[in-house]
Amino acid sequence: MSWTDLTATDLVPLPVVLPLLAAGLALVFARRPRVQRVVSVVALAGVLAVGIALLVLTDDRTLVVDVGNWAAPIGIDLVADRLSALMVTVSSFVLLCVLLYSLAQGVSEEAEEETESIPVSIYHPTYLVLAAGVCNAFLAGDLFNLYVGFEILLAASYVLLTLGGTGERIRAGSIYVVVALLSSIVFLIAIALTYAATGTVNLAQLSERLPDVEPGTRLAIQLLLLLAFGIKAAMFPVSAWLPDSYPTAPAPVTAVFAGLLTKVGVYAILRTQTLLFPTDPRIDQGLMWVALLTMLVGILGAVAQDDIKRLLSFTLVSHIGYMLFGIALATQPGTAAAIFYVVHHITVQTALFLVVGLVELRGGSTSLDRLGGLAKLAPGLAILFFIPAMNLAGIPPLSGFLGKVGLVEDGVRTGGFLAYTLVVGSVVTSLLTLYAIVKAWNKAFWQEAPQEIETDARVPRGMVVPTGALVAFGLALTVFAGPLYSYADRAAAALRDGSYVEAVFPDGHDRGVGESNETIPKAGAPAGPASAVDTGEGTP
Amino acid sequence: MNVIDTTPAAVLVLAIGVLVTTGVYLLLERSLTRVLIGFILLGNGINLLLLVAGGRAGGAPILGTTPLWHMSDPLVQAMILTAIVITLGLTAFVLAMAYRSWQLHGHDEVQDDVEDRRIARLAAKNEPSFEDADAVESGETLDEEAARTRDETDDDISGPGPVTRTGGEAT
Numbered sequence: 001m002s003w004t005d006l007t008a009t010d011l012v013p014l015p016v017v018l019p020l021l022a023a024g025l026a027l028v029f030a031r032r033p034r035v036q037r038v039v040s041v042v043a044l045a046g047v048l049a050v051g052i053a054l055l056v057l058t059d060d061r062t063l064v065v066d067v068g069n070w071a072a073p074i075g076i077d078l079v080a081d082r083l084s085a086l087m088v089t090v091s092s093f094v095l096l097c098v099l100l101y102s103l104a105q106g107v108s109e110e111a112e113e114e115t116e117s118i119p120v121s122i123y124h125p126t127y128l129v130l131a132a133g134v135c136n137a138f139l140a141g142d143l144f145n146l147y148v149g150f151e152i153l154l155a156a157s158y159v160l161l162t163l164g165g166t167g168e169r170i171r172a173g174s175i176y177v178v179v180a181l182l183s184s185i186v187f188l189i190a191i192a193l194t195y196a197a198t199g200t201v202n203l204a205q206l207s208e209r210l211p212d213v214e215p216g217t218r219l220a221i222q223l224l225l226l227l228a229f230g231i232k233a234a235m236f237p238v239s240a241w242l243p244d245s246y247p248t249a250p251a252p253v254t255a256v257f258a259g260l261l262t263k264v265g266v267y268a269i270l271r272t273q274t275l276l277f278p279t280d281p282r283i284d285q286g287l288m289w290v291a292l293l294t295m296l297v298g299i300l301g302a303v304a305q306d307d308i309k310r311l312l313s314f315t316l317v318s319h320i321g322y323m324l325f326g327i328a329l330a331t332q333p334g335t336a337a338a339i340f341y342v343v344h345h346i347t348v349q350t351a352l353f354l355v356v357g358l359v360e361l362r363g364g365s366t367s368l369d370r371l372g373g374l375a376k377l378a379p380g381l382a383i384l385f386f387i388p389a390m391n392l393a394g395i396p397p398l399s400g401f402l403g404k405v406g407l408v409e410d411g412v413r414t415g416g417f418l419a420y421t422l423v424v425g426s427v428v429t430s431l432l433t434l435y436a437i438v439k440a441w442n443k444a445f446w447q448e449a450p451q452e453i454e455t456d457a458r459v460p461r462g463m464v465v466p467t468g469a470l471v472a473f474g475l476a477l478t479v480f481a482g483p484l485y486s487y488a489d490r491a492a493a494a495l496r497d498g499s500y501v502e503a504v505f506p507d508g509h510d511r512g513v514g515e516s517n518e519t520i521p522k523a524g525a526p527a528g529p530a531s532a533v534d535t536g537e538g539t540p
Numbered sequence: 541m542n543v544i545d546t547t548p549a550a551v552l553v554l555a556i557g558v559l560v561t562t563g564v565y566l567l568l569e570r571s572l573t574r575v576l577i578g579f580i581l582l583g584n585g586i587n588l589l590l591l592v593a594g595g596r597a598g599g600a601p602i603l604g605t606t607p608l609w610h611m612s613d614p615l616v617q618a619m620i621l622t623a624i625v626i627t628l629g630l631t632a633f634v635l636a637m638a639y640r641s642w643q644l645h646g647h648d649e650v651q652d653d654v655e656d657r658r659i660a661r662l663a664a665k666n667e668p669s670f671e672d673a674d675a676v677e678s679g680e681t682l683d684e685e686a687a688r689t690r691d692e693t694d695d696d697i698s699g700p701g702p703v704t705r706t707g708g709e710a711t
Contacts, residue, residue: 144619151626158633167644174572174637174650181579181630182567188586188623195616196593244653304659 008057012065012080014050015088015135018043023128030121037103040124044096044131051089058085059490062503064141072141072504073205079141081500082491083339087138087267090343093473094259094350095131097466101354102127102252104462105361123163130156130256137264141504143194143201146268147187150232154180157261160253161245168248176245179238183231190224197221204504207275222277226269226287233265235324236294239317243301246316247309247366251357254309258316259350263342266323270338274495279330287328288418295321295429302436308356308366311440315392315433316349322429325422326407329414335492337406340485344391344399344477351388351470355381358459358467359444368440372449381459382445387471389441391478393434399477402485404430548592556592559585572638572648576631583627587620 022043029035057063062081066072080088102123133153140146158180162173195201197217198209210218227238234242242262246254277283298318305311323345326338356366362378363371375382387398394400404426411423477484494500559581566578594616599606601614638648 144622148622148626155626155629155633158630162637162640165640165644170637170641170644171651171654174641174648175653177630177634177637178567178572178575178579178650181634184626185579185582185586188583189589191619192586192589192593195590195619201619240653244656304663306659307655310655 008053009063009065011050011053011057012063012078012139013067015047015054015092016078016132016139018046018050019128019132019135023125023132026124026128030125033121036121036124040099040128041096041103043128044092044099047131047135048089048092048096051085051092054080054085055082055089058082059487062494062499064503073200073202076145077141077202077504078139078145079203079500079504080139081503082487082494083267083270084138086339086343086487086491087263088135090346091134091138091260091263092131094346094470095127095134095256097470097473098252098256098259098350098354099127100466101255101357101463102250104460104466105250105252105357122159126156126159127256129153130160134260134264138267141203143191143203143206146203147184147191150187150264150268151184153261153264154184157257161249161257163250163253172245172248175241179231179241183228183238186224186231187228190221190228193217193221193224202504203271203275204501207501210276211278218277219280219283222273222280222283225272225276226283229265229268229272230290231265233262233269233324234294234317234320235290236297236317236321237290239294239298239320242317243310243313246313247307251353251360255350255353255357258313258353259346262316262320263346266320266327266338266342269324270327270335270495273327273330274335275500284328284330285418287324288422291321291324291328292422292425293321294318294324295425299429299432299436303432303439305436306368308359308368308371308440308444309353311436312349312352312356315436318429318433319345319349319392322404322407322426325411325426329407329410329419331410331414332489332492332496333406333413334410335495336485336489337403337410339488339491340399340406340481341403343484343488344403344474347470347474347477348388348391348400351467351474352385352392354463354467354470355385355388358463359385361463362459363444363449368443369450371444372447373445375445378459380464384464384467384471385445386441388474389437391474393437394430395434397478399474399481402478402481406485547596549596552588552592556585556588559588570649572634572641572650575650576634576638579634580627580631583623587623590616590620590623 022039025039026036029039054063058080059082062079064072064080065078066075067078068075070076130153133149133151133156135149136152137146137149140149158173158177161176162169191201194206197213198206200206200209210221213221231238231241246257249257273283295318298314298316298321302311302314302318305314319341322341323338326334326336326341329335329338358381359371359374360366362381363374365371391398391400394404408423408426411419411426563578563580563582563585566574567582569575569578594613596612598610598612601611641648
């Protein structure tokens with residue numbers, strides 16, 4: 001294939017390939033920090049550009065790439081539909097902002113405190129691998145490839161979380177690693193069962209075969225997948241690991257984890273629940289209870305905290321509940337609201353963690369007992385905190401408000417006891433978020449400091465600008481909420497109208513090739529290559 | 541129609557059962573090293589599960605060498621290979637982490653959330669958490685507390701003990 005043959009579909013693998021290549025390059029240039037920085041920034045900017053291009057292209061049709069040029073059920077495929085493209089774009093923007101932020105932080109802290117500074121030579125390759133894993137998970141058209149994407153991003157996240165190997169990070173990291181290992185095992189069990197039941201791991205093919213599977217088996221697979229993704233998304237009964245492990249990492253790492261990693265789990269839930277399984281009211285109702293408990297338990301945890309980072313980690317858990325609520329409604333407007341909420345929450349939560357990093361730098365602590373008077377000391381910082389904080393709590397007319405209104409509207413439209421309970425629950429959660437955030441605002445910014453804040457540390461401009469960019473992006477989500485919401489609506493529509501399967505199997509030939517893996521042609525029958533395929537999808 | 545025999549071999553099922561049981565048991569331990577061994581056992585159990593998912597064993601899956609209905613499924617083997625590689629990498633990482641933990645704290649215990657415990661103590665005393673500086677409370681930082689506390693493992697194990705080594709400590 002020459003360069004002139006390149007088509008739009010060739011863009012699809014780039015969000016995975018670019019960061020991986022750049023990670024290799026960054027490792028080669030481990031001793032030349034300046035080159036490393038250029039490589040990382042260029043790679044992530046490239047991914048962002050590709051993401052925007054995909055966002056435009058996928059609005060017309062879903063793009064499918066057969067990796068290695070083997071057609072879908074045999075080879076593995078990467079699929080970019082509206083939802084994937086949206087997630088890739090928002091994630092790459094966030095990744096880029098956080099990278100720029102960490103560049104400035106690395107410079108400023110290296111001299112002062114050895115343990116707090118980021119060892120740049122490991123940081124860049126790992127960060128890029130994380131980006132590749134996140135994008136791979138969003139684009140995977142194959143259950144096993146999704147697993148590989150998860151493992152890539154998790155392995156990178158283990159390293160990032162324990163950067164520097166300080167006592168506190170090792171302690172928090174071991175909890176995180178053990179929980180993540182467990183969730184990977186559960187995911188692998190689900191894959192094995194899926195393969196045993198259907199003879200495929202290709203998502204499009206699964207969506208055609210799973211409805212024929214015996215309901216009990218299907219329910220087991222569905223619940224196992226929900227559990228595996230639920231651990232990653234930090235939904236209630238399996239969310240306790242998150243507030244303990246995230247806050248100890250360096251500020252940019254916490255920010256990117258909070259923004260992206262849980263959302264990858266939410267994305268996986270959204271994708272598998274809409275694509276693979278026929279609507280099952282039992283699952284939806286269960287998910288509603290889980291959503292309600294996630295919201296309430298999360299936010300009550302946040303209210304009790306006296307450290308901003310932990311407080312924000314608990315609000316993170318709590319707001320995952322909103323997205324689960326949208327998914328559990330199993331309607332198009334509900335799903336659209338959930339997608340909009342995911343985009344909003346990625347931006348806002350990351351911005352808040354970045355601001356807290358600045359607060360820590362300026363005030364010397366993240367404990368609400370020690371902070372105070374920052375509104376007077378650093379008014380700019382106060383504004384940067386205030387806007388995303390209000391956005392998180394859902395004050396009109398900000399994007400958080402719009403997302404919540406969408407969810408509440410659809411909850412009321414769906415009706416029924418459980419939906420109304422959730423509507424009430426989400427409003428209460430919103431108010432409690434406001435309470436928790438305002439408490440942090442009062443203690444850290446408004447009141448007099450309990451003790452003199454000695455540091456006259458200047459916050460480097462290189463850290464303020466990316467933070468400001470994210471806050472501005474959050475505001476832009478409010479201003480351009482109309483187009484974004486209608487895009488989310490179209491993305492939600494595409495999730496259930498079968499266009500995903502059509503795009504992967506344009507000839508609709510799947511059913512003919514091996515109804516299930518139990519049947520193969522008779523001994524005497526001519527064994528053409530097409531009929532030889534009973535279970536093969538190619539190597540993952 | 542010939543039907544692929546997907547009945548799993550009893551030995552494999554038994555092996556999966558034993559590996560998963562021991563794996564889960566060890567995963568519930570406090571010591572990171574034991575958790576790791578549990579993870580390895582569990583991982584191998586799941587690899588066998590994948591193998592069983594691919595149907596009975598057969599000849600090499602190469603056209604011309606083995607008749608179609610005698611081939612074993614190559615895809616599950618590819619998936620298992622990937623899973624083994626991932627497990628290997630993560631094992632190395634967890635081992636390094638357990639060693640680092642032992643270096644810093646003198647044990648490799650996976651601890652409960654120390655900060656959570658502090659908040660719970662404040663709640664038990666019925667004090668609003670944000671008006672009580674933890675420094676006043678006992679004068680020790682969370683890191684020191686983490687080094688001192690044992691959740692389940694015994695204190696009197698003769699080992700490096702709660703060493704005072706603080707190299708690389710971020711306090």
